[in-house]
Amino acid sequence: MAKHIGIIAVSPEGAALFYGQLTRHLSKIAPPDDQPRITVHNEPVNAYIEAIRRGDWHAVARLMRRSADVVISAGAQVCLVPDNIVQHAIPLAESGSQVPWLPMTDLVAQSIVSDNRRIVGVIGTRLVTESATYQTPLGMRGIQVLTPTSDEAELLEQIIFGELLYGNIRPESRNAVHDVIRHFASRGCDGVILGCSEAPLVVTSENSALPVYDAADILAERAVRFAVAAA
Numbered sequence: 001m002a003k004h005i006g007i008i009a010v011s012p013e014g015a016a017l018f019y020g021q022l023t024r025h026l027s028k029i030a031p032p033d034d035q036p037r038i039t040v041h042n043e044p045v046n047a048y049i050e051a052i053r054r055g056d057w058h059a060v061a062r063l064m065r066r067s068a069d070v071v072i073s074a075g076a077q078v079c080l081v082p083d084n085i086v087q088h089a090i091p092l093a094e095s096g097s098q099v100p101w102l103p104m105t106d107l108v109a110q111s112i113v114s115d116n117r118r119i120v121g122v123i124g125t126r127l128v129t130e131s132a133t134y135q136t137p138l139g140m141r142g143i144q145v146l147t148p149t150s151d152e153a154e155l156l157e158q159i160i161f162g163e164l165l166y167g168n169i170r171p172e173s174r175n176a177v178h179d180v181i182r183h184f185a186s187r188g189c190d191g192v193i194l195g196c197s198e199a200p201l202v203v204t205s206e207n208s209a210l211p212v213y214d215a216a217d218i219l220a221e222r223a224v225r226f227a228v229a230a231a
Contacts, residue, residue: 001034002030002034002035002036002227002228003036003077003078003226003227004036004037004038004039004074004075004076004077004078004227005022005036005037005038005039005076005077005078005080005223005227006038006039006040006041006068006071006072006074006076006077006078006079006080006099007019007022007038007039007040007041007071007079007080007081007082008041008042008064008067008068008071008079008080008081009040009041009042009067009082009083010042010045010048010064010081010083010085010086011045011083011165011197011198012042012045013164013165013166013167013197013198013201014082014083014196014197014198014216015040015042015082015083015197017197017198017200017201017216018080018082018197018216018219018220019038019040021200021214021216021217021220021221022038022220022223022224023038024220025220025221025223025224026224029221029224029225029228030224030227030228031228034228036224036227036228037075039070039071039074039075039076040071041067041070041071042067043063043064043066043067045165047063048060048063048086049161051063052085052086052127057088057089057092058089058092060086060088060089060092060093061089061090061092061093062093064081064086064089064090064093065093068093068094068097068101072097072098072099076099077099077227078099078100078101078102078223078226078227079094079097079099079100079101079102080101080102080104080219080220080223081093081101081104082104082197082215082216082219082220083197084104084105084124084125084128084133084195084196084197084215085124085125085127085128085196087104087105087128087133088127088131088132088133090103102219102222102223102226104215104216104218104219105133105134105136105137105215106137107218107219107222108134108137108193108213108215108218108219109134109137109138109140109141109143111213111218112138112141112143112191112193112213113141113143115191115211117143117190117191117211118143118144118190119143119144119145119146119187119188119189119190119191120138120143120144120145120146120189120190120191120192120193120213121145121146121147121148121180121181121184121187121189121191121192121193121210122134122145122146122147122148122192122193122195123148123156123177123180123181123192123193123194123195123196123199123203124156124160124193124194124195124196124199125156125157125160125161125196126153126156126157128195128196129147129148129153129156129195130147130153133195134193134195146184146187146188146189148180148183149183152180152183155176155180156177156180159173159176159177160196160198164196164198164199164201164202165198167198167201169201169202173202174202177199177202177203178202178203178207178208178209181203181208181209181210182209184209184210185209185210189210190210190211191210191211191212191213192208192210192211192212192213193213193215194212194213194214194215194216195215197215197216199214200214200216200217
């Protein structure tokens with residue numbers, strides 16, 4: 001029997017997109033008569049935002065662990081966190097967990113290495129693009145990670161927190177995100193990481209100037225394979 005999947009949601013919009021990605025991979029990979037159960041739980045997104053702005057990663061981890069306890073009590077046998085911004089806190093949250101947590105950033109790094117990319121850009125908030133979230137797992141594998149310029153980072157921050165978090169995107173904001181990706185291409189990047197779970201509202205493999213590595217979609221695909229392989 002396939003393993004029960006537990007989703008720890010931070011951004012409601014991002015979690016909704018991730019659920020869709022997960023079910024699409026399930027339809028391709030999991031046998032129709034052995035589809036894994038999926039349980040989703042979230043704490044209020046504002047509680048996360050406030051803790052992140054204080055730099056209180058222990059508080060972030062406690063919020064994630066509350067959700068983990070709920071999905072585990074519902075039967076989840078593996079935990080997933082599709083939100084890039086809280087990946088720092090996963091080692092704290094998963095400590096002593098009864099079930100494994102799949103590491104999104106490592107899975108993304110593995111995908112990039114398997115495609116022989118050498119330089120990649122990252123789309124996301126400053127806490128993602130300017131931190132070790134992707135710099136460490138990719139740097140350890142010999143991949144250079146480029147970040148947006150200061151002005152681009154500020155613009156992405158405004159778009160993500162002001163629009164994408166609520167499922168909205170203005171045409172001028174859409175164009176601005178694609179301008180950042182085109183700038184990555186001009187700087188020598190041969191791929192771009194969507195390090196924001198809501199980014200697929202704007203960027204797809206069809207409209208991007210660079211090959212896309214959608215972190216949440218990579219996590220969804222690997223989670224399905226993990227759940228089915230365990231059956």
